[in-house]
Amino acid sequence: MGARTGTEFLKGLMDDREVWLDGERVADVTTHPRTAGAARTLAGLFDLQHERPDRYLTVDPDSGETVAVTHLVPRSAADLARRHDAIAGIARRTLGLMGRSPDYLNVTLAGFAGRPDVWSRGGNDQGTANLIAYHRHVMCHDLALTHAIVNPTVDRSMPETAAGGGDIVVHKVADTAEGMVVRGARALATLAPFADEIFVYPGYPLTEGDERYAVVFAIPMSTPGLRVLCRDSYSSSAPAADAPLSSRFDEQDAVIIFDDVEVPRHRVFLDGDVDLYNRVMQRSGWTANVMQQTTIRAVSKLQFAWELATRMAEAVNNTSPAAIEMLGEIWTYLELTRSALTAAEAGAHEWGAGTWFCAEPPFAALRPTLPRWFPRVTEIIKLLGSHSLLATPTRAELDDPRLRPLLERYYQGANGMPAGERAALFRLAWDFVGTGLAGRSDLYERFYLGSPGRFLQLAQRQAARGADFGLVDSILA
Numbered sequence: 001m002g003a004r005t006g007t008e009f010l011k012g013l014m015d016d017r018e019v020w021l022d023g024e025r026v027a028d029v030t031t032h033p034r035t036a037g038a039a040r041t042l043a044g045l046f047d048l049q050h051e052r053p054d055r056y057l058t059v060d061p062d063s064g065e066t067v068a069v070t071h072l073v074p075r076s077a078a079d080l081a082r083r084h085d086a087i088a089g090i091a092r093r094t095l096g097l098m099g100r101s102p103d104y105l106n107v108t109l110a111g112f113a114g115r116p117d118v119w120s121r122g123g124n125d126q127g128t129a130n131l132i133a134y135h136r137h138v139m140c141h142d143l144a145l146t147h148a149i150v151n152p153t154v155d156r157s158m159p160e161t162a163a164g165g166g167d168i169v170v171h172k173v174a175d176t177a178e179g180m181v182v183r184g185a186r187a188l189a190t191l192a193p194f195a196d197e198i199f200v201y202p203g204y205p206l207t208e209g210d211e212r213y214a215v216v217f218a219i220p221m222s223t224p225g226l227r228v229l230c231r232d233s234y235s236s237s238a239p240a241a242d243a244p245l246s247s248r249f250d251e252q253d254a255v256i257i258f259d260d261v262e263v264p265r266h267r268v269f270l271d272g273d274v275d276l277y278n279r280v281m282q283r284s285g286w287t288a289n290v291m292q293q294t295t296i297r298a299v300s301k302l303q304f305a306w307e308l309a310t311r312m313a314e315a316v317n318n319t320s321p322a323a324i325e326m327l328g329e330i331w332t333y334l335e336l337t338r339s340a341l342t343a344a345e346a347g348a349h350e351w352g353a354g355t356w357f358c359a360e361p362p363f364a365a366l367r368p369t370l371p372r373w374f375p376r377v378t379e380i381i382k383l384l385g386s387h388s389l390l391a392t393p394t395r396a397e398l399d400d401p402r403l404r405p406l407l408e409r410y411y412q413g414a415n416g417m418p419a420g421e422r423a424a425l426f427r428l429a430w431d432f433v434g435t436g437l438a439g440r441s442d443l444y445e446r447f448y449l450g451s452p453g454r455f456l457q458l459a460q461r462q463a464a465r466g467a468d469f470g471l472v473d474s475i476l477a
């Protein structure tokens, strides 16, 4: 089949999936007013690959199919550069606001499939073969995946697997003739209503005795018993002129309940091996792989934020030292992120089994740092925008002949900027930092790869393990 079009992608979503939103079971996510906007945006990404095949598509040498570049297992620095270019195009189209555009999981799955040396340890040969076959299936059918790797928080004083009498964390309850039955819940699956399949892989480590929780698998979203409970929608049905971001980019996040779901045997990639479950994320180069995608997205979002903030200051002729300083601050975050990405890509190397990922240290530094920079960027845009963020008549008001002369006079910007242009700019800014979608975006940046506290500790432990303390020792000597 190969790379799909937007129409083919939308058609694939019209199935029996059980999606709950605002207390209602959504019959068709492609037409429901709360999901149609994002579905259209995602369809646009599938069409984009056919508009610029040179950038987004390549021929899979094994099947001869034309597939998305982001599905390929990177085998060289050149492959990573090619992948960068495709990811950057997608991030640019979505302003970095759709963190889980399908390329995120394309890259993740390709990275796992490229490390059979890690997945097959301890005799997991069948699981590894299933994983590799699944990667080929996803690539050749150009499927969009969601993922959920975090357990719902119940009681932080006890092991997660003990919560709710041991029934909350996803676990195997039975083997069947066809595969196995799983039960439990996971959070927080971004893109879930718009995905073809869900991929469940390890988040946090398990301990000995947790064998029934050590499961990795993937199933279609329409699998019976799989229930998708979306958070409140932040999608706006207002015209794009009034809600430029909320009308397009609410990629949704959902808790996934596995209500005794049967997983076919060929879709089980790991079953019962706690040691391997704990190893696959740390040993497969996951961070170095996926953070290429997430950092490219972050660069696009920071670039957008800096351009937007700079235009906001210009719109009201704000040349105060305080404003310039804050704009410069956003620019430093942008350039530091871009530089870390460049450094990580320059240090790319083979990680095992002939698979190439970026160097990890620059990403290990960014991972706890970006969640602190993004909220500061939001704060700066609010400080720069002040009341102007809310003095933004709608397009209908601007077009109303009774209001237009007044609005043109009282809502104009500096240097003759017309009221309509000024309102559009500050509306865009408010949708970026102040609306429901913006609040969700803030939480996303803080937590989408885990919490900064955990990653600072991880970064320090890794750095200390590899250090020789030569400078301190030399002066002490």
Ligand SMILES: Cc1cc2nc3c(=O)[nH]c(=O)nc-3n(C[C@H](O)[C@H](O)[C@H](O)COP(=O)(O)OP(=O)(O)OC[C@H]3O[C@@H](n4cnc5c(N)ncnc54)[C@H](O)[C@@H]3O)c2cc1C
Residues within 6 Å of the ligand: 100, 147, 148, 149, 150, 153, 187, 188, 189, 190, 191, 253, 440, 443, 444, 447, 448, 449, 450, 451, 452, 453, 454, 457
């Ligand atoms: C909008 C959004 C979308 C997301 N999308 C996805 C997705 O598609 N798929 C997916 O699997 N996950 C997704 N996540 C991530 C996931 O749901 C978690 O939020 C994330 O992994 C952090 O885990 P947690 O919420 O349990 O927080 P924790 O990591 O437990 O952190 C909560 C608080 O406790 C502190 N804390 C806890 N433990 C420690 C520790 N050991 N050391 C220091 N501090 C600690 C943290 O600093 C933080 O303030 C998403 C999250 C958000 C907010």
